[in-house]
Structure formats: structure tokens, C-alpha cells
Amino acid sequence: MADDPVAPSTPSVSSSSAPLGSSVIPIVNKLQDIFAQLGSQSTIELPQVAVVGSQSSGKSSVLEALVGRDFLPRGSGICTRRPLVLQLLQTKTDKEYGEFLHLPGKKFYDFSEIRKEIQSETEREVGGNKGVSDKQIRLKIFSPNVLDITLVDLPGITKVPVGDQPSDIEARIRTMIMSYIKVPSCLILAVTPANSDLANSDALQIAGNADPDGIRTIGVITKLDIMDRGTDARNLLLGKVIPLRLGYVGVVNRSQEDILLNRSIKDALVDEEKFFRTHPVYNGLADRCGIAQLAKKLNQVLVQHIKAVFPGLKSRISAALVSVAKEHASYGEITESKAGQGALLLNILSKYCEAFCSMVEGKNEKSTHKLLGGARIHYIFQSIFVKSLEEVDPCEDLTDDDIRTAIQNATGPKSAVFVPDVPFEVLIRRQIIRLLDPSLQCARFIYDELVQISHRCLANELQRFPVLRKRIDEVIGNFLREGLEPSETIIGHLINIEMGYINTSHPNFIGGSKAVEIALQQVKSSRVPSTVPRLKDGVVEPDKAPPSEKTSKSRAFLARHSNGFLTEKGARPSGDGEKVAPSGAAANNSSWGISSFFGGSDNRTSAKESSTSKPYNEHVLNTEQAFSTIQLREPPIVLRPSGGCSDQEIIEIAVIKLLLRSYYDIVRNNIKDLVPKSIMHFLVNHTKQEMHNVFIKKLYRENLFEEMLQEPDEVAVKRKNTRETLRVLQQAFRTLDELPLEAESVERGGDPTGLPRMHGMPTSSMYSASSSNDSFSPSPKNPKPRKSSYSGELQVHGNSDSNGNGRPFMPSLYPKLDL
Numbered sequence: 119m120a121d122d123p124v125a126p127s128t129p130s131v132s133s134s135s136a137p138l139g140s141s142v143i144p145i146v147n148k149l150q151d152i153f154a155q156l157g158s159q160s161t162i163e164l165p166q167v168a169v170v171g172s173q174s175s176g177k178s179s180v181l182e183a184l185v186g187r188d189f190l191p192r193g194s195g196i197c198t199r200r201p202l203v204l205q206l207l208q209t210k211t212d213k214e215y216g217e218f219l220h221l222p223g224k225k226f227y228d229f230s231e232i233r234k235e236i237q238s239e240t241e242r243e244v245g246g247n248k249g250v251s252d253k254q255i256r257l258k259i260f261s262p263n264v265l266d267i268t269l270v271d272l273p274g275i276t277k278v279p280v281g282d283q284p285s286d287i288e289a290r291i292r293t294m295i296m297s298y299i300k301v302p303s304c305l306i307l308a309v310t311p312a313n314s315d316l317a318n319s320d321a322l323q324i325a326g327n328a329d330p331d332g333i334r335t336i337g338v339i340t341k342l343d344i345m346d347r348g349t350d351a352r353n354l355l356l357g358k359v360i361p362l363r364l365g366y367v368g369v370v371n372r373s374q375e376d377i378l379l380n381r382s383i384k385d386a387l388v389d390e391e392k393f394f395r396t397h398p399v400y401n402g403l404a405d406r407c408g409i410a411q412l413a414k415k416l417n418q419v420l421v422q423h424i425k426a427v428f429p430g431l432k433s434r435i436s437a438a439l440v441s442v443a444k445e446h447a448s449y450g451e452i453t454e455s456k457a458g459q460g461a462l463l464l465n466i467l468s469k470y471c472e473a474f475c476s477m478v479e480g481k482n483e484k485s486t487h488k489l490l491g492g493a494r495i496h497y498i499f500q501s502i503f504v505k506s507l508e509e510v511d512p513c514e515d516l517t518d519d520d521i522r523t524a525i526q527n528a529t530g531p532k533s534a535v536f537v538p539d540v541p542f543e544v545l546i547r548r549q550i551i552r553l554l555d556p557s558l559q560c561a562r563f564i565y566d567e568l569v570q571i572s573h574r575c576l577a578n579e580l581q582r583f584p585v586l587r588k589r590i591d592e593v594i595g596n597f598l599r600e601g602l603e604p605s606e607t608i609i610g611h612l613i614n615i616e617m618g619y620i621n622t623s624h625p626n627f628i629g630g631s632k633a634v635e636i637a638l639q640q641v642k643s644s645r646v647p648s649t650v651p652r653l654k655d656g657v658v659e660p661d662k663a664p665p666s667e668k669t670s671k672s673r674a675f676l677a678r679h680s681n682g683f684l685t686e687k688g689a690r691p692s693g694d695g696e697k698v699a700p701s702g703a704a705a706n707n708s709s710w711g712i713s714s715f716f717g718g719s720d721n722r723t724s725a726k727e728s729s730t731s732k733p734y735n736e737h738v739l740n741t742e743q744a745f746s747t748i749q750l751r752e753p754p755i756v757l758r759p760s761g762g763c764s765d766q767e768i769i770e771i772a773v774i775k776l777l778l779r780s781y782y783d784i785v786r787n788n789i790k791d792l793v794p795k796s797i798m799h800f801l802v803n804h805t806k807q808e809m810h811n812v813f814i815k816k817l818y819r820e821n822l823f824e825e826m827l828q829e830p831d832e833v834a835v836k837r838k839n840t841r842e843t844l845r846v847l848q849q850a851f852r853t854l855d856e857l858p859l860e861a862e863s864v865e866r867g868g869d870p871t872g873l874p875r876m877h878g879m880p881t882s883s884m885y886s887a888s889s890s891n892d893s894f895s896p897s898p899k900n901p902k903p904r905k906s907s908y909s910g911e912l913q914v915h916g917n918s919d920s921n922g923n924g925r926p927f928m929p930s931l932y933p934k935l936d937l
């Protein structure tokens with residue numbers, strides 16, 4: 119470490135309490151208070167000074183001397199057992215007192231009471247038997263004789279557990295210490311007694327871990343008065359044993375004997391000063407000796423530090439300001455007059471409606487992690503409602519037997535001549551009605567969404583008016599329910615409309631002939647080829663097929679196109695195979711299908727026809743003859759088509775399914791389109807349009823103003839508190855704005871008052887301002903800085919920075935100096 123170029127000055131007791139830098143540091147303490155009030159001390163990294171070292175190395179004694187008062191538990195053995203956060207605040211009055219965070223408002227004028235309270239509070243937490251805890255004790259000391267800094271007294275590092283201490287006490291204390299000193303803004307006073315080996319110093323070792331570059335560690339050597347005779351700490355103080363960038367300061371605190379004799383700190387400081395002044399070795403190291411020098415050094419480091427962290431601090435304060443101002447605004451102002459109340463109510467109702475519409479339209483939904491408002495409505499329509507409809511297979515819940523039953527029911531006692539459209543209509547209606555429930559559910563979902571949206575409207579603002587909130591919720595709830603009704607009615611109508619007229623002329627409908635054609639192909643391709651024509655189940659042999667004229671007719675019905683005209687194709691046999699091959703499986707199958715439309719081969723039909731074609735008397739005769747021999751079984755109460763499906767029926771079922779699917783698609787598309795439109799029209803848009811009118815009608819009543827605008831007591835309290843916080847923050851912001859000039863004056867004031875310049879000041883970016891001290895501070899001999907070429911907003915000093923490149927150094931800190 120380089121020798122000090124500044125002539126040593128004799129330290130004096132009074133200089134220990136010189137308010138050096140007090141124009142800067144009070145802001146830090148104010149900020150601490152502000153953030154403590156906001157309950158977020160940890161959100162801002164304020165410079166603190168932590169005292170670390172081994173047990174009984176003199177940490178508390180150093181702190182006490184810096185404070186200038188006797189108030190900390192000291193002595194042999196472990197004394198500091200909880201971290202003590204000590205905020206020193208310089209006051210203008212002569213009164214000195216302390217105040218604990220855990221005893222707000224209680225002022226301790228007797229410092230021995232403070233010591234007792236620290237001891238009691240320690241014991242309250244960790245008992246009386248040397249237990250240690252990391253729970254802070256926070257204490258403010260107000261005094262005219264202190265530097266405005268925050269100090270943290272930490273438990274000393276100990277190796278051997280005693281009393282209630284756990285076996286891993288050393289590790290625990292080290293972890294606790296590290297939690298404070300690892301914070302990059304924390305300045306470390308590494309206290310080592312001069313009568314121990316510096317190379318084995320716990321303080322320097324743990325400080326080195328937290329601050330490997332040594333840019334925020336000051337070495338403090340205590341007990342210089344009780345070193346072995348013939349030894350001294352000169353080399354230690356000069357950093358020749360273990361170099362430290364910020365250097366060392368040697369101090370002499372009160373001995374245990376002094377404490378027992380109740381020797382005052384003031385006397386001790388006088389003695390300390392005398393000790394160093396008269397000591398042949400330390401005489402020449404005055405700027406490294408004594409509590410006063412330690413105080414100055416600390417303060418200068420703090421000034422540099424604050425400058426470096428200043429921009430970050432300011433932006434944090436302004437962020438807090440914005441959010442507190444917003445909160446404050448949300449509590450609104452108190453309005454007494456009827457006119458004022460009316461205007462306020464109207465304003466709230468209008469804002470509510472605006473907020474509702476914006477949410478539905480998605481204007482203010484900025485979330486990137488979930489869908490909100492109108493986007494949810496869209497999701498319900500498209501991804502829930504439409505998707506669910508698309509997944510429905512209209513034939514899913516219809517067995518072939520169901521269709522067969524429907525066909526047989528539709529043909530009544532007669533046999534089917536062709537596939538009648540009655541079963542198709544019966545079955546399609548059965549499917550259409552199934553669309554009603556999901557459509558109504560969709561409307562219900564949208565209703566729920568709108569209710570949710572309404573709850574989110576002005577949620578903060580309306581906290582203040584619970585009665586109004588309740589009334590608004592009631593009105594909007596009823597109103598939405600009223601809007602749901604027409605939506606549900608129209609949905610019912612839509613389904614009824616679809617059921618009321620099955621429009622087989624729809625251009626997208628497959629039509630009978632196409633359905634038969636496809637059904638025949640389907641049946642053909644699914645049938646295993648067989649060379650033997652089937653003779654049962656009402657299927658005739660190909661050569662017994664009905665006349666082709668009839669075939670054409672029946673086909674004409676099935677193939678009737680939606681426009682009602684017969685197509686050429688519809689009048690012809692449906693497949694080439696049928697014309698060409700009267701024998702063979704394919705041809706047979708086709709003929710079964712075709713012939714069945716005439717019903718000539720249906721075994722049921724055959725039986726009936728044969729029975730009805732016979733003369734009556736023959737019939738009676740036969741019955742009489744059979745009476746004694748054949749007993750018919752009673753028909754069961756529930757009848758289903760008996761036996762396996764005939765080939766004709768297979769085709770009929772396939773045709774019906776094709777028709778069902780085709781028509782269902784048409785209806786489904788209509789419903790997919792019209793249900794969301796109806797809900798939007800009758801519920802969503804209607805709500806948006808009419809909400810304001812409804813509010814005015816139901817809520818804007820002069821006789822209700824008072825009641826609705828009643829606010830709970832807690833809101834009044836919150837308003838008052840946030841106003842106070844806002845005031846404090848605004849004050850802090852203003853103070854911060856004024857800070858640069860004051861910081862400048864501190865810097866400028868440094869040299870002329872003969873302050874020692876810092877040695878080993880950090881060169882890292884954190885403290886970069888400090889290393890350029892000379893480069894940007896106007897010289898006392900030439901105090902007027904050169905005018906900036908672009909100044910007007912910011913004064914840029916003419917001096918070059920440390921690199922000599924002439925760039926302004928932290929210009930934001932030096933506004934309008936010479937204007």
C-alpha cells in the first residue's frame with residue numbers, strides 16, 4: 119500500500135463526530151425508513167457497515183466508540199448473540215436517545231437502559247444461556263454526535279460451543295455473518311485484535327470470502343495498547359502483513375477494567391488520541407489511527423458508494439412512487455355534496471361500463487399467461503362448443519336395430535316398397551334435438567363468463583364502496599340473467615326450426631339416389647363374394663327380380679334430388695355392374711337392394727300377401743283346421759324386429775345412415791354458426807349496449823347516493839396511510855433530486871477542510887466515482903469549472919476523466935453547476 123501523500127493531521131475527539139457527508143447519508147437513512155414503512159427493507163440495497171470478527175475481538179467496543187455512547191453489552195465471553203442493526207441519526211438537538219423497532223415510540227434517553235433492553239430482547243429470543251439467533255434487533259440512535267450511518271453488530275465467530283449453543287455453532291455464526299456481508303453494498307469492518315496473529319484473523323478470512331477483491335473491507339486493529347512489549351502494529355497498519363485496498367485503522371478501546379471503572383467513552387477517546395499522539399511508532403501514522411479516522415474513512419467510502427448506487431435507488435423510489443400514487447388514487451377523494459356524489463357515482467358507473475366493454479373486446483387484457491375476457495368467450499364458442507359439436511357422430515347412439523325398427527314402424531302394417539323418408543325424418547329429429555343441450559350450455563358458459571368479467575371490473579376502485587359493489591353486482595346479475603333468457607329462447611327456436619322442416623332440398627344434402635349408390639357400394643365392398651344366390655330373408659334370386667320399370671320408379675324416389683327433379687342417373691340402375699352381370703355376387707347384391715324397394719321379396723311381405731290374397735272362406739277353413747293343431751304364441755308386449763337383418767334392410771340401414779350424416783352436417787353447421795351469433799346478439803352485445811342505461815335507471819337515484827357511496831373505515835385509514843407514504847416518497851424523491859449538488863459540495867468540501875484523501879480506494883466500477891475524485895472535483899484554487907459546450911441541462915466538467923479522454927464523468931450528478 120502506498121504511503122499517504124497527505125501530511126498527517128492530529129486526530130481530535132471532536133472530529134469523530136464531524137457530520138462529514140451528512141448531506142448525503144441522511145437520505146440513505148430516510149430511504150431505509152421509507153422502505154421499512156413500506157415493509158420492504160430488503161428491496162433496496164442500502165449501504166450498511168457490518169462489524170465482523172472473532173469473539174471478544176472488540177467489535178462492540180468499536181461500534182460504541184463510533185457512536186460515542188456507552189450502550190452495548192460488552193465483556194468477555196459471548197455478548198452479541200443476535201444481529202443488532204444500529205441506525206445512527208444525527209440530530210440538531212442536544213438530546214440523545216435510542217428507539218427500538220420492537221418498541222415503537224418508546225424513547226430511551228438512558229443508554230444503560232438501551233443496553234438492558236438489548237440484553238432482555240436477546241434473552242427473550244434465545245434465552246439466557248449463550249444461545250444465538252439470526253433474528254435482528256433494530257435500534258435507532260438519535261444524537262448530535264454521530265455520523266449518519268447504519269451499523270450492524272454481529273455475533274463473534276466462536277469455535278467451541280458453550281451453553282445452549284449447538285455443536286455447529288461456528289458454521290451457523292459464519293452463515294449468519296455471510297448473509298450480511300455478502301450483500302455487495304455492505305461495508306465490512308474486519309476487526310482483529312492486535313494481540314493475536316493477523317495471519318489467522320477470522321475477520322479477514324470471512325471478509326475475504328465475501329469480498330475477495332477487498333473493495334469494501336476496512337481492517338480494524340484493536341487492542342493496540344495491550345500488545346506484547348517491544349512489538350507494534352506499524353506493519354499491520356501499513357498493510358505490509360496482509361494488504362487491504364481500503365487499508366487499516368488502529369484503535370484503542372476501553373479495556374475491561376475501564377468498563378468496570380465506568381470510564382466514559384469521551385475520556386477514552388481523549389486517552390486514545392493521547393496514546394497515538396505520544397506513541398513513537400504511531401505518531402507518524404495519524405491518519406490510520408484512532409476512532410476519528412475510522413469514522414472519516416467510513417464516511418468517505420459511504421459517500422462514494424451512495425454515488426455509485428444512486429441511479430438504481432432513484433429508479434426504485436420512483437417505481438414505489440408510481441405504485442403508491444396509484445393505490446392512493448384508487449381510494450379516491452371524499453365527496454360530501456349531493457352534486458359531487460352524483461358526479462362521482464356517474465363517473466364510477468361509466469368507468470365500470472367502459473371497463474366491462476374493454477374487457478369483452480379485449481382492449482385492456484395484456485396478460486401473456488392466460489386468456490381473459492373476450493378471448494375466453496371466443497374460446498368457449500370455438501374450442502368448446504363448436505369442437506364438441508364436430509366430435510358428434512349422429513349415428514353413434516343409433517344401432518342398426520334402432521334404424522331397422524324405425525323403418526319397420528314407418529312402413530306400418532304394409533311392407534316397404536322403398537326406403538321411406540319417414541324413418542329418416544324421425545331419426546334426424548332425434549339427432550337434432552340432441553343439439554339443444556350443448557347450445558344452452560354454451561349460453562350458460564358465456565353468461566358465467568360475463569359474470570366473471572363484471573366481478574373484475576373496477577375491482578380495486580370499488581373496494582372503497584362495498585355497498586355500491588354489492589348493488590352493482592345485483593343489477594348486473596339480474597340484467598345478465600334477463601339477457602340469458604332470450605338467448606335460451608332463441609336457441610330453442612333454432613332447434614325447433616331445424617326440427618320443424620327437414621329440408622331435403624338443401625343443396626348440400628346428399629339426396630336419395632346418391633345415398634343408395636354409395637350404400638350399395640358400401641354393402642358390396644363389405645360383403646364376402648358368394649356364388650350362391652341367397653334365397654331367404656325376402657331376397658329373391660336375380661332372375662326373379664321385379665320388372666325394371668318398377669325398379670326405376672323406386673330409384674326415382676330414392677334418387678330424387680333435392681330440387682325435386684329426377685336425374686337421368688337416378689332413373690337408371692345405380693351401378694354398371696347391375697346392368698352387366700345378372701349372376702355373381704355383386705349383381706346379386708345389387709338386385710337384392712333394388713328388388714327390396716318393391717318389397718316383392720320381403721319374407722314378411724310375402725307372408726302377408728299370401729295370407730290376404732286367399733279367399734276368406736278358405737282362410738276360415740284353414741284356421742279351423744289348424745285350430746286343433748297349431749297354437750300361436752302371444753305377441754310379447756315389447757316387440758322388436760325379429761331375426762337377422764335381411765340384405766334389403768342392410769342396404770336400407772346404410773342409406774338411412776348416409777342420409778342422417780349428410781343432413782346432420784347441414785344442421786350442425788347452422789347451429790355452429792347461429793348459436794354463437796344469437797348469444798352474442800342477445801346476451802353479450804345487448805349487455806354492452808344497455809348496461810349503462812340499466813345502471814342509470816336502477817342505481818342513479820339521489821336518495822341512494824349516500825348509502826351507495828358509504829366507505830368502510832379501513833379505506834379512510836388506508837387513504838391516510840398511503841397519502842403519508844406518498845408524501846414521504848415524494849419528499850425522498852425531491853431529496854434525491856437535490857442530492858447531486860450536495861454530493862458535489864461534500865466532495866468539494868473534502869480537500870479544503872484538510873480531510874485525508876482515501877488510499878486504497880476501490881477501483882472497481884462500484885466505486886469508480888471515488889477514484890476519479892480529483893478529476894471531476896473543481897480544484898479549490900480554481901473552483902469555477904469550465905462551462906460545458908452543451909450545458910444547460912447538465913454541467914460537464916472540463917477536466918478529463920482518469921483515462922484522460924475528456925469524457926464527462928457521471929454527468930448526471932452535476933447539473934447546472936455554473937449556470
Ligand SMILES: Nc1nc2c(ncn2[C@@H]2O[C@H](COP(=O)(O)OP(=O)(O)OP(=O)(O)O)[C@@H](O)[C@H]2O)c(=O)[nH]1
Pocket residue numbers: 171172173174175176177178179180191192193194195196197198272273274275340341342343344369370371372373374375377
Ligand atoms: N485493552 C483493550 N481492551 C479492549 C479493547 N477493545 C476491546 N477490549 C475489551 O475486550 C473485551 C471484548 O470486547 P467487546 O467489544 O465486547 O468484543 P466483541 O467482539 O464485541 O465481543 P462479542 O460480541 O462477544 O464477540 C471487553 O472487555 C473490552 O473491554 C482495546 O482496544 N484495548
